[in-house]
Amino acid sequence: MDSVTVVDHPLVQHKLTFMRKRETSTAGFRRLLREISLLLCYEVTRELPLTMEHVETPLAEMDSPVLEGKKLVFASVLRAGNGLLEGMLDLVPSARVAHIGLYRDHATLEPVEYYFKAPEDLSDRLTVVVDPMLATANSAIAAVQKLKERGARDIRFVCLLAAPEGVAKFTKAHPDIPIVTAAIDEKLNEKGYIVPGLGDAGDRMYGTK
Numbered sequence: 001m002d003s004v005t006v007v008d009h010p011l012v013q014h015k016l017t018f019m020r021k022r023e024t025s026t027a028g029f030r031r032l033l034r035e036i037s038l039l040l041c042y043e044v045t046r047e048l049p050l051t052m053e054h055v056e057t058p059l060a061e062m063d064s065p066v067l068e069g070k071k072l073v074f075a076s077v078l079r080a081g082n083g084l085l086e087g088m089l090d091l092v093p094s095a096r097v098a099h100i101g102l103y104r105d106h107a108t109l110e111p112v113e114y115y116f117k118a119p120e121d122l123s124d125r126l127t128v129v130v131d132p133m134l135a136t137a138n139s140a141i142a143a144v145q146k147l148k149e150r151g152a153r154d155i156r157f158v159c160l161l162a163a164p165e166g167v168a169k170f171t172k173a174h175p176d177i178p179i180v181t182a183a184i185d186e187k188l189n190e191k192g193y194i195v196p197g198l199g200d201a202g203d204r205m206y207g208t209k
């Protein structure tokens with residue numbers, strides 16, 4: 001997989017525009033994020049290995065492809081990651097789930113960890129880290145570091161929006177981890193927000209401030 005993939009599918013771009021709009025409601029924002037997550041999941045899983053299984057249709061026997069290997073893991077960076085997680089679980093219901101509780105300290109922009117729970121055996125599973133926003137990349141870098149310490153080796157990072165500064169920093173810290181995103185915006189502002197962006201993803205998802 002390329003080190004950075006921008007998913008330029010028209011449905012993704014259309015839905016992202018509505019997520020950016022200030023007037024989009026909390027319910028609308030959540031629904032759009034869930035819908036986009038299906039399309040991002042399609043992209044990040046397109047190279048999953050297959051194996052053949054012998055099946056009987058009502059008409060004949062055949063060998064037909066099924067996913068090979070251990071169940072994959074979705075790792076959600078709380079809170080906003082859960083908006084991507086839910087749609088991905090719709091597509092891959094048998095996936096295992098890791099939760100990584102991190103929030104950005106507003107003054108330092110450094111991640112503060114408050115929770116971590118992951119399946120035991122990460123070493124031979126694809127782990128897809130989900131978080132809508134890659135801003136300074138401090139949260140994503142820390143989340144991936146935790147997963148690597150727990151043995152994960154095949155990791156991909158999926159977000160909705162990225163800042164060029166975040167992409168550069170993440171790629172330098174974890175050159176082995178591909179990024180899948182719906183867009184790379186112009187820049188970070190002085191408070192570490194993505195511009196033009198969509199605001200604070202967690203607050204918009206949950207109606208907090």
Ligand code: PRP
Pocket residue numbers: 077078079080081102103104105109111131132133134135136137138139140166192200201202203
């Ligand atoms: C947001 C977002 C990322 C992080 C990105 O979470 O969901 O986790 O900021 O910023 P960074 O790339 O500069 O680290 P936030 O800290 O607002 O927590 P929340 O999801 O609980 O609202």
Ligand code: URA
Pocket residue numbers: 133135192193194195197198199200201202
């Ligand atoms: N986190 C967000 O939710 N939005 C940004 O623009 C940056 C970090």
